[in-house]
Amino acid sequence: MTVTVRVPAKVNVQLAVAASRPDGFHDLANVFLAVGLYDEVTATPADELRITCEGRDADQVPLDRTNLAARAAIALAERYGRGPDVHLHIAKDIPVAGGMAGGSADGAGALVACDALWGTHASQAELLEICAELGSDVPFSLVGGAALGVGRGERLTPLEVGGAFHWVFATAVRGLSTPAVYREFDRLTAGTEVPDPVASAELLDALAKGDVDALAATVSNDLQPAALSLFPELTATLDAGRAAGALAALVSGSGPTTAFLVRDPAGAQAVAAALAASGTCRNVRTAVGPAPGATVVTPDGLN
Ligand SMILES: C[C@@](CO)(OP(=O)(O)O)[C@H](O)COP(=O)(O)OP(=O)(O)OC[C@H]1O[C@@H](n2ccc(N)nc2=O)[C@H](O)[C@@H]1O
Numbered sequence: 001m002t003v004t005v006r007v008p009a010k011v012n013v014q015l016a017v018a019a020s021r022p023d024g025f026h027d028l029a030n031v032f033l034a035v036g037l038y039d040e041v042t043a044t045p046a047d048e049l050r051i052t053c054e055g056r057d058a059d060q061v062p063l064d065r066t067n068l069a070a071r072a073a074i075a076l077a078e079r080y081g082r083g084p085d086v087h088l089h090i091a092k093d094i095p096v097a098g099g100m101a102g103g104s105a106d107g108a109g110a111l112v113a114c115d116a117l118w119g120t121h122a123s124q125a126e127l128l129e130i131c132a133e134l135g136s137d138v139p140f141s142l143v144g145g146a147a148l149g150v151g152r153g154e155r156l157t158p159l160e161v162g163g164a165f166h167w168v169f170a171t172a173v174r175g176l177s178t179p180a181v182y183r184e185f186d187r188l189t190a191g192t193e194v195p196d197p198v199a200s201a202e203l204l205d206a207l208a209k210g211d212v213d214a215l216a217a218t219v220s221n222d223l224q225p226a227a228l229s230l231f232p233e234l235t236a237t238l239d240a241g242r243a244a245g246a247l248a249a250l251v252s253g254s255g256p257t258t259a260f261l262v263r264d265p266a267g268a269q270a271v272a273a274a275l276a277a278s279g280t281c282r283n284v285r286t287a288v289g290p291a292p293g294a295t296v297v298t299p300d301g302l303n
């Protein structure tokens with residue numbers, strides 16, 4: 001028997017960041033939107049835990065127990081008093097170390113796949129608890145759609161979305177480390193008064209109404225100056241997307257993937273073509289959000 005789970009990438013339409021907490025994390029108002037770029041995690045019974053990965057960025061994915069998919073399997077197995085004897089195969093389409101939560105997606109996907117394969121039938125609350133232990137973004141990968149994440153980003157409130165939003169994503173020639181970007185945020189804001197992170201009422205209203213112009217006017221990312229400080233070449237990518245007619249251009253989360261909000265599929269094609277021709281990025285993708293969270297796509301694999 002095998003179980004395959006499909007899990008989406010995310011873009012942060014608002015990322016408001018507080019000053020560093022005593023534990024080194026930052027409180028956030030993190031408005032996540034899942035978008036239709038997916039990894040697939042396939043779980044098959046095996047003698048011992050094994051991770052394999054295919055895809056364009058597969059060589060950058062760790063295949064040992066540091067892989068978030070492996071950590072998810074181990075966490076679920078420990079909770080249910082069994083061995084993590086499973087082969088997890090990751091078909092990776094989400095850019096690695098790109099600020100699109102690909103590792104988190106694989107963690108959530110592995111959790112749902114192992115739960116179905118092993119028949120552990122963990123409740124949604126238990127799954128969310130394990131996700132939060134794995135990483136701040138992992139709970140959102142489980143639920144998908146759109147949500148406001150507070151605390152580290154792990155405490156979620158689902159958000160209403162009144163329409164489909166069209167995006168173009170430009171991947172970069174190298175990755176950025178999330179902790180390094182948060183450290184750069186700390187450096188850049190040292191000695192300043194960092195306001196408490198609050199979700200923008202205008203932005204939540206724009207999402208709820210499906211109003212692309214209002215969303216474009218309100219997207220924001222407090223990590224963007226830090227990402228640009230570590231990766232100044234991204235400014236040229238943002239400028240190229242804006243010049244091609246993107247309604248908004250921003251760094252996705254900790255970056256370095258850049259995200260461009262457009263009006264419709266024609267706008268997406270125009271911006272994608274201009275970015276591809278600009279020579280300022282590695283690869284260009286289009287996607288629509290919201291997208292569903294971790295979903296079993298092999299119904300015959302369910303126990
Ligand atoms: C920035 C965001 C925006 O959604 O994602 P990416 O753009 O990297 O995908 C997230 O906050 C990343 O979440 P995630 O990648 O799950 O982070 P974790 O594994 O929990 O933490 C990795 C490191 O990031 C920093 N970190 C993370 C979350 C947070 N609220 N404050 C932090 O300071 C800490 O240095 C931590 O050690």
Ligand SMILES: Nc1ncnc2c1ncn2[C@@H]1O[C@H](COP(=O)(O)OP(=O)(O)O)[C@@H](O)[C@H]1O
Nearest residue numbers: 061067068096097098099100101102103104106
């Ligand atoms: N399943 C996984 N897929 C990708 N990266 C992973 C995975 N598990 C652990 N990692 C590690 O996490 C780092 C961050 O990767 P990723 O989650 O893709 O980026 P981001 O945090 O920017 O969204 C990678 O550089 C890699 O070392």
